[in-house]
Amino acid sequence: xxxxxxxxxxxxxxxxxxxxxxxxxxxxxxxxxxxxxxxxxxxxxxxxxxxxxxxxxxxxxxxxxxxxxxxxxxxxxxxxxxxxxxxxxxxxxxxxxxxxxxxxxxxxxxxxxxxxxxxxxxxxxxxxxxxxxxxxxxxxxxxxxxxxxxxxxxxxxxxxxxxxxxxxxxxxxxxxxxxxxxxxxxxxxxxxxxxxxxxxxxxxxxxxxxxxxxxxxxxxxxxxxxxxxxxxxxxxxxxxxxxxxxxxxxxxxxxxxxxxxxxxxxxxxxxxxxxxxxxxxxxxxxxxxxxxxxxxxxxxxxxxxxxxxxxxxxxxxxxxxxxxxxxxxxxxxxxxxxxxxxxxxxxxxxxxxxxxxxxxxxxxxxxxxxxxxxxxxxxxxxxxx
Amino acid sequence: xxxxxxxxxxxxxxxxxxxxxxxxxxxxxxxxxxxxxxxxxxxxxxxxxxxxxxxxxxxxxxxxxxxxxxxxxxxxxxxxxxxxxxxxxxxxxxxxxxxxxxxxxxxxxxxxxxxxxxxxxxxx
Numbered sequence: 001x002x003x004x005x006x007x008x009x010x011x012x013x014x015x016x017x018x019x020x021x022x023x024x025x026x027x028x029x030x031x032x033x034x035x036x037x038x039x040x041x042x043x044x045x046x047x048x049x050x051x052x053x054x055x056x057x058x059x060x061x062x063x064x065x066x067x068x069x070x071x072x073x074x075x076x077x078x079x080x081x082x083x084x085x086x087x088x089x090x091x092x093x094x095x096x097x098x099x100x101x102x103x104x105x106x107x108x109x110x111x112x113x114x115x116x117x118x119x120x121x122x123x124x125x126x127x128x129x130x131x132x133x134x135x136x137x138x139x140x141x142x143x144x145x146x147x148x149x150x151x152x153x154x155x156x157x158x159x160x161x162x163x164x165x166x167x168x169x170x171x172x173x174x175x176x177x178x179x180x181x182x183x184x185x186x187x188x189x190x191x192x193x194x195x196x197x198x199x200x201x202x203x204x205x206x207x208x209x210x211x212x213x214x215x216x217x218x219x220x221x222x223x224x225x226x227x228x229x230x231x232x233x234x235x236x237x238x239x240x241x242x243x244x245x246x247x248x249x250x251x252x253x254x255x256x257x258x259x260x261x262x263x264x265x266x267x268x269x270x271x272x273x274x275x276x277x278x279x280x281x282x283x284x285x286x287x288x289x290x291x292x293x294x295x296x297x298x299x300x301x302x303x304x305x306x307x308x309x310x311x312x313x314x315x316x317x318x319x320x321x322x323x324x325x326x327x328x329x330x331x332x333x334x335x336x337x338x339x340x341x342x343x344x345x346x347x348x349x350x351x352x353x354x355x356x357x358x359x360x361x362x363x364x365x366x367x368x369x370x371x372x373x374x375x376x377x378x379x380x381x382x383x384x385x
Numbered sequence: 386x387x388x389x390x391x392x393x394x395x396x397x398x399x400x401x402x403x404x405x406x407x408x409x410x411x412x413x414x415x416x417x418x419x420x421x422x423x424x425x426x427x428x429x430x431x432x433x434x435x436x437x438x439x440x441x442x443x444x445x446x447x448x449x450x451x452x453x454x455x456x457x458x459x460x461x462x463x464x465x466x467x468x469x470x471x472x473x474x475x476x477x478x479x480x481x482x483x484x485x486x487x488x489x490x491x492x493x494x495x496x497x498x499x500x501x502x503x504x505x506x507x508x509x
Contacts, residue, residue: 135500146446
C-alpha cells in the first residue's frame with residue numbers, strides 16, 4: 001500500500017443531523033440549513049460563533065457560502081461554496097480535514113438545505129444545457145444515467161429486474177426510517193409496471209424530489225474527545241473528476257469512484273471487505289450498482305447479480321443505503337451530505353430498528369453531475385483510530 | 386502570430402456550408418469533439434478536418450412522452466475517427482436502435498440551429 005498524505009484519524013465528527021426531509025413548508029433553503037446547523041453544533045455544545053470553517057452549498061445562490069455566513073452571523077476564516085455537484089460534501093470533508101489538521105481552522109461546519117419540493121415541485125437547478133448536447137433534448141440528468149445503464153446492460157447483461165432490486169432494497173430500508181419520505185411497500189411487479197422515463201430507467205429508478213437539510217461538524221480528534229463521548233473519526237477521504245457531460249465519460253461503466261475509493265481506502269488503511277455499512281449516492285438505481293463495483297464490493301460487471309435476492313436490503317449480505325437512500329428517503333437536489341449523516345448515525349448506534357449490529361467502519365460515497373465527480377469518505381468508530 | 390480558433394462560430398459556419406468538421410491536434414494527430422480553442426491534454430493547436438460521417442451507436446436511450454407525442458431517442462455515437470458525441474438516429478423506430486449499429490451522419494436544421502444527426506448506415 002502506498003503511503004497516503006491524508007491525516008488519518010486526526011479529525012473527528014462531533015455533530016450530524018438532518019432537518020425537514022420530505023416536505024418542509026414555510027422555510028427557505030437557508031432556514032432549513034440553519035436549523036440543521038444549529039442542531040448539529042448543539043450535539044457538541046457548540047454554537048455558530050464557534051465555526052471558523054464554513055462549507056456550504058445553496059441550491060441556486062452562486063454566493064451561497066457568503067450568504068450563509070451572513071445568516072449565521074459569523075466571519076469564517078475559510079468559506080467554501082464550491083460546486084462539484086452532490087459529491088461536494090465528501091470533498092468538503094476531505095478539505096476540512098487537511099485544514100483542521102494544519103491548524104488553519106478549529107471547527108468546520110458542512111451544511112446544506114433545499115426547499116425545492118415545496119417551492120417549485122421540481123429539481124432546483126442553475127445548470128445550463130451543454131451546446132453540443134442540447135439539440136438532442138436529453139432529459140437531464142435521467143437520460144445521461146440511462147445511457148450509462150443501457151451500456152452496463154449491454155456489456156454485462158445487467159437486467160431491468162436487477163435495477164429493480166436496488167429500488168426495492170432502498171424502500172425496505174426506508175420503511176424502517178421514520179424520517180424517510182416514501183415508506184409504502186414496493187414489490188417487483190409494481191416496479192416492472194412503472195412508467196419508463198428514459199429507457200431503461202423507469203420512474204422508480206429515479207431519486208425523489210424532496211425538501212431537506214443536513215449538517216455535520218468536524219474538529220480535531222483531541223478536542224472532539226473533550227466535546228462528546230464517541231466522536232466519529234475521519235479515516236480517509238478522496239475525490240476525483242472525469243467529465244461534465246455524459247458524452248465525454250470515457251467508459252460509461254466505470255466511474256471515478258474507482259479512483260477516489262482506492263485513495264480513500266489507502267488513506268484509511270482498510271479495504272472494502274472491512275466495511276460494515278455502505279452509503280452511496282443513489283440518484284438512480286444504476287448508481288448503486290456502479291458504485292458497489294467501483295468501490296470494490298464486487299467485481300466490475302457483477303453489480304447487478306450482486307444485488308439480487310435482497311442482498312443489499314435489510315437482512316442481506318451487505319447493508320447499503322440504510323436510510324432508504326435518495327430513492328426512498330429524501331433527495332433535496334444534492335444528496336451527498338445525507339450519506340455522511342446516515343453513516344455517522346450508524347456508527348453512533350442511533351438508527352433504531354434499521355441499526356446495523358455494532359458497526360465500526362462505514363463508507364459514505366458522493367456523486368456529482370452525471371457520474372462526473374466522485375468523492376469517498378471512510379469513517380470509523382473511536383476504536384478504529 | 387496564429388489567429389486563435391473561435392470554436393463554436395467556426396464549427397457552425399462549416400455546418401452551414403454542409404460540412405461536418407471535427408478537430409485534430411496538429412502535432413498529435415488525435416481527433417477531438419466538441420470544438421475547442423486548444424487541444425485537451427496537450428493544450429496545443431488544433432486544425433479542422435472533415436469527419437467521415439461514419440460511426441457506431443455506443444449507447445441509446447428512448448425518452449417516453451405523453452401520447453399523442455411520440456417517443457424519441459438520444460444516442461452516443463463513436464465516430465470512426467475516435468471521438469464520441471451525443472446525437473439521435475433518424476429514419477428508424479427508436480425501439481429498433483441497437484448498441485453497435487453502424488450509422489452515417491446527416492446535417493439537419495431545427496430551431497434555427499444546424500446540427501448533426503445520424504441515419505442507419507445501410508440507408509446511407
